[in-house]
Amino acid sequence: MSGMTDIAQRIDRLESQAAIQQLPIRYALAVDGRDLDAWVGLFVPDVNCGRRGSGRAVLRSIIEPAVRTFYRSIHQICGHRVEFDDADHARGVVYCRAEHEAEGQWIVMAIAYFDSYERRDGAWYFVRRQEKHWYAADWQERPSAPFTGWAAHPHPPTLPQEFEAWNPFWAEEAADRIAALTALPTGDTA
Numbered sequence: 001m002s003g004m005t006d007i008a009q010r011i012d013r014l015e016s017q018a019a020i021q022q023l024p025i026r027y028a029l030a031v032d033g034r035d036l037d038a039w040v041g042l043f044v045p046d047v048n049c050g051r052r053g054s055g056r057a058v059l060r061s062i063i064e065p066a067v068r069t070f071y072r073s074i075h076q077i078c079g080h081r082v083e084f085d086d087a088d089h090a091r092g093v094v095y096c097r098a099e100h101e102a103e104g105q106w107i108v109m110a111i112a113y114f115d116s117y118e119r120r121d122g123a124w125y126f127v128r129r130q131e132k133h134w135y136a137a138d139w140q141e142r143p144s145a146p147f148t149g150w151a152a153h154p155h156p157p158t159l160p161q162e163f164e165a166w167n168p169f170w171a172e173e174a175a176d177r178i179a180a181l182t183a184l185p186t187g188d189t190a
Contacts, residue, residue: 012087019124020082020117024094027126028075034067036060044118044125070102088119099139110134110143112159134159 023042030039040047040056040063049058067073078095085091094113099106111134116127134157135143160166170178 009087013084016084016087016090016119016124017082020090020092021080023115023117023124023126024077024080024096024113027129028077028096031067032073032075036064036067039063042126044120044127047127070100070107072101074099082117090117090124091115092117105138106140107136108139109136110159132158132162 027042040060043059045056046054047059048054049062052058076097078097080092080094082090082092092115096111098109098111112132114130117124118127137143
């Protein structure tokens with residue numbers, strides 16, 4: 001009987017991973033197609049929206065003005081790591097290259113989404129998506145410091161510095177050597 005339980009758990013894990021890995025592409029299709037009902041439906045019904053409250057209606061009130069700042073978009077999912085906390089909770093990182101048409105520019109962004117997932121009533125949902133990026137730049141320009149080439153979305157990039165191993169890796173390197181490798185502003189070497 002134990003072998004059957006193990007097989008059932010393994011099958012459940014594989015099915016769960018497949019369902020979770022569909023969430024980012026469904027998210028991309030919903031954003032790019034401006035299907036906001038499908039977009040908010042990817043999140044748990046009581047999604048926490050911070051100081052604004054909770055719930056899908058609140059989430060929609062946040063995302064709708066944001067997607068109205070650009071006309072067309074293309075979100076390309078480049079990779080997805082999923083790690084399970086238990087049978088009904090997981091977390092993951094999704095790499096994405098996004099392009100946005102806005103105010104005469106075509107903005108390219110390199111993004112990593114840091115996600116939390118939960119299974120409810122047999123279906124997997126996002127609990128939280130935290131977007132972090134390396135840069136945003138018009139396609140005709142090279143990304144350069146300070147890496148914020150999109151006035152409508154002025155959030156400063158936090159990657160790669162927020163990766164756990166990044167700062168320890170560069171901690172012993174001389175500042176002038178780092179400066180020779182990157183276009184980071186003076187003093188921003190880690």
